Amino acid sequence: MTKPVRTLVTGAAGQIAYSLLYGIAKGDVFGKDQPLELVLLDITPMMGVLHGVVMELQDCAIPLLKEVIATDKEEVAFKDIDVAILVGSMPRREGMERKDLLKANVNIFKSQGAALDKYAKKTVKVIVVGNPANTNCLTALKCAPSIPKENFSCLTxxxxxxxxxxxxxxxxxxxxxxxxxxxxxxxxxxxxxxxxxxxxxxxxxxxxxxxxxxxxxxxxxxxxxxxxxxxxxxxxxxxxxxxxxxxxxxxxxxxxxxxxxxxxxxxxxxxxxxxxxxxxxxxxxxxxxxxxxxxxxxxxxxxxxxxxxxxxxxxxxxxxxxxxxxxxxxxxxx
Known part of the structure; x- marks a missing residue:
């Protein structure tokens, strides 16, 4: 049997992930005969919502989906992953200056870059979606020096x-x-x-x-x-x-x-x-x-x-x- 592709989605309780996860799980991304393990990461206050997402994925009864892991811990989420889809980021809020937004996201993607460096496979493909996507991706890349920089890309x-x-x-x-x-x-x-x-x-x-x-x-x-x-x-x-x-x-x-x-x-x-x-x-x-x-x-x-x-x-x-x-x-x- 083909080895499952272990795929991480961050911000997994959010609305983009809600539209994304079914497409990945049913084979639209890695192929109709490729088994999958989905790892879902979000912040601690969103774990209740994320549990509901896990239940829905289970209820879809998708044959390709071999395991779903929901966590708020980076050391669990980034362990041995093949693909990281980094959707979660700090959105711009009313009254927030651009500099404040960049500062908040640097902290998130510095931490996730370090987790990629420490826990993920060195062949991992990293796709950054959370905005500002280009600069968030560059931050993660710089904080994961053991992973080839060509493995990083952001969504345009x-x-x-x-x-x-x-x-x-x-x-x-x-x-x-x-x-x-x-x-x-x-x-x-x-x-x-x-x-x-x-x-x-x-x-x-x-x-x-x-x-x-x-x-x-x-x-x-x-x-x-x-x-x-x-x-x-x-x-x-x-x-x-x-x-x-x-x-x-x-x-x-x-x-x-x-x-x-x-x-x-x-x-x-x-x-x-x-x-x-x-x-x-x-x-x-x-x-x-x-x-x-x-x-x-x-x-x-x-x-x-x-x-x-x-x-x-x-x-x-x-x-x-x-x-x-x-x-x-x-x-x-x-």
């Missing part, structure tokens, strides 16, 4: 999916007909959704999205701001943050890490910059277009970057540098 797949969907809606095609959009930079309102290298299938053949849309004003205006501000728009409408779409994006991200990207396609994810690609400073956790093979990612190189794109890419890098500098001030004194 939700933004990637949003960009695909907006183009598909504009052209009245299926979202799967749109390929190779790019999210550059931060998972924030400075991110740059880029379709200059994207293609769409129209009447049986692939054409560039720019050629198909024929509206440069929309592509450089409303398209970008819609994707950048989509999360806020969902909160405005639902009075809650994106959960169903975030869970779907997490499944997409981890499945591609596990099985690879199709030939000729790239996806967006936040990964560590080596300082030699697209002018992004070294050691920023920045969203790039990547291809994935054998559970390893590679940044797509050689794409032509025009002046408009350069300005947008630099702006989001500048924000990430500021976040990093602020977070690492706290990291050094914590």
């Amino acid at each position: 797949r939700l933004d990637h999916n949003r960009a695909k969907a907006q183009v598909a809606l504009r052209l009245n095609v299926a979202s799967d007909d749109v390929k190779n959009v790019i999210i550059w930079g931060n998972h924030s309102s400075t991110q740059y959704p880029d379709v200059n290298h994207a293609v769409v299938k129209l009447q049986g053949k692939e054409v560039s999205v720019c050629e198909a849309v024929k509206d440069d004003c929309w592509l450089k205006g409303d398209f970008i701001t819609t994707v950048q501000q989509r999360g806020a728009a969902v909160i405005g409408a639902r009075k809650l943050s994106s959960a169903m779409s975030a869970a779907k994006a997490i499944c997409d991200h981890v499945r591609d890490l596990w099985f690879g990207t199709p030939e000729g396609e790239h996806v967006s994810m936040g990964v560590i910059s080596d300082g030699n690609t697209y002018g992004v400073p070294k050691d920023l956790l920045y969203s790039f277009p990547v291809t994935i093979k054998d559970k390893g990612w590679k940044i797509v190189e050689g794409l032509k970057i025009d002046d408009f794109s350069r300005q947008k890419m630099d702006a989001t890098a500048h924000e990430l540098q500021d976040e990093k500098d602020t977070a690492f001030e706290f990291l050094s004194i914590a």
Whole structure:
């Protein structure tokens, strides 16, 4: 029998995890014949709610799910895991300054990075979802020096999916007909959704999205701001943050890490910059277009970057540098 994949989800009593766990358990991520062990971590006051989530997972009677462990202890949660999906983070509260948010999350992800370093398998794949996702991921990476930095990534797949969907809606095609959009930079309102290298299938053949849309004003205006501000728009409408779409994006991200990207396609994810690609400073956790093979990612190189794109890419890098500098001030004194 295939050995179970031991997968940790943090913030497991929250609304994103509630949408995510069933998809993982029924085989949408690791395959329909891959047994699983789910480890669910949350803070102590949420353990009652988490117990209810465990009961529901049991009641789903999913054959692939061999064990469910619910805990509030990092030494239990991170032990021998194959995959860590770090959803839990401190959300921004009313009156909270950005610096306060970064400080709270540095403490969380410093602790979780240290737990990864101490307890997890050295082959563990770490996916950070909790915001500010890029900087939280960088914090965890820096606090887990024995784990390869290439094993860390943060979620910009939700933004990637949003960009695909907006183009598909504009052209009245299926979202799967749109390929190779790019999210550059931060998972924030400075991110740059880029379709200059994207293609769409129209009447049986692939054409560039720019050629198909024929509206440069929309592509450089409303398209970008819609994707950048989509999360806020969902909160405005639902009075809650994106959960169903975030869970779907997490499944997409981890499945591609596990099985690879199709030939000729790239996806967006936040990964560590080596300082030699697209002018992004070294050691920023920045969203790039990547291809994935054998559970390893590679940044797509050689794409032509025009002046408009350069300005947008630099702006989001500048924000990430500021976040990093602020977070690492706290990291050094914590």
